Amino acid sequence: MGKTALLLVDIQYDFLPKGSLAVPDGDKILPPVYKLIEEADKYFNLIVASIVSYHPIHHISFASTHGKEPFTAIEVPGVNSPEGIVQMLWPDHCVQGTKGCELEHGVQQRLIKRSHMVEYVRKGNDIAMDAYSVFSDNQKRPTPLARVLRNAGVTDVVVAGLATDYCVRATALDARRFDFTTTILTDAVRAVDPIRGEAVISELVKEGCNLAESTQILIP
Ligand code: VGL
Numbered sequence: 001m002g003k004t005a006l007l008l009v010d011i012q013y014d015f016l017p018k019g020s021l022a023v024p025d026g027d028k029i030l031p032p033v034y035k036l037i038e039e040a041d042k043y044f045n046l047i048v049a050s051i052v053s054y055h056p057i058h059h060i061s062f063a064s065t066h067g068k069e070p071f072t073a074i075e076v077p078g079v080n081s082p083e084g085i086v087q088m089l090w091p092d093h094c095v096q097g098t099k100g101c102e103l104e105h106g107v108q109q110r111l112i113k114r115s116h117m118v119e120y121v122r123k124g125n126d127i128a129m130d131a132y133s134v135f136s137d138n139q140k141r142p143t144p145l146a147r148v149l150r151n152a153g154v155t156d157v158v159v160a161g162l163a164t165d166y167c168v169r170a171t172a173l174d175a176r177r178f179d180f181t182t183t184i185l186t187d188a189v190r191a192v193d194p195i196r197g198e199a200v201i202s203e204l205v206k207e208g209c210n211l212a213e214s215t216q217i218l219i220p
Contacts, residue, residue: 002155003045006036007134007175009161009168010052011107014093014100016162021093023163023190030106032188032214033160037110039218040117046152048145049111050121050134052167053094054101061130063089078129078139085138087130088166096125121145132170135178146178156181158217160188164197169204176208183210185217 011033013019016026040047055061063070070091075084094101102108111118123143124131131137135145149157157180159172168189175182184204191197205211 004156005046006044054122133174135174160185164189164191
């Protein structure tokens, strides 16, 4: 039988309340995420915890790098795409070595107790290219993750984390592209823009993702 991996996307302080790019109600995902990690032995074969946003200072995704306002978009050149890639500009966030870049403490502590089954993925460290998906950067240069999961016999991924409309979306679309059966935990994700978040959930369903509440996974 195929194995299942829990993907925990970017549960970093800058995406949580008081963070520089706080996702509305981002902390509401913490209780179900804690429970998923605590009970992971029963339901998952592997946990992948990502810090997709592991940015150097003056990162290309920071509005300050370009002297522009956050939440506007620009085009940036891609190595493999001369036509350019749309880049949303963000407040400075998740800068390497800062508290904002760290995994949330409760998540971190629980992962330590499950360290026999945890893989960490850090990316977004290329100053010239943003990276939303845990599987690839924004110009689709892949990380080893798909191969690592396949080698471990993983066929199914269950996705939780931040934010629905950016890193969760890109991760889920890539998971489908790499042919993993993909489930989004609707109570364990939140969007930067909640209205866009709703539309993204519909898009992900159209792309073949399943939806579930974490309580449907955590059968008592
Ligand atoms: C993210 C905005 C900018 C995310 C990352 O983790 O979804 N959102 N960088």
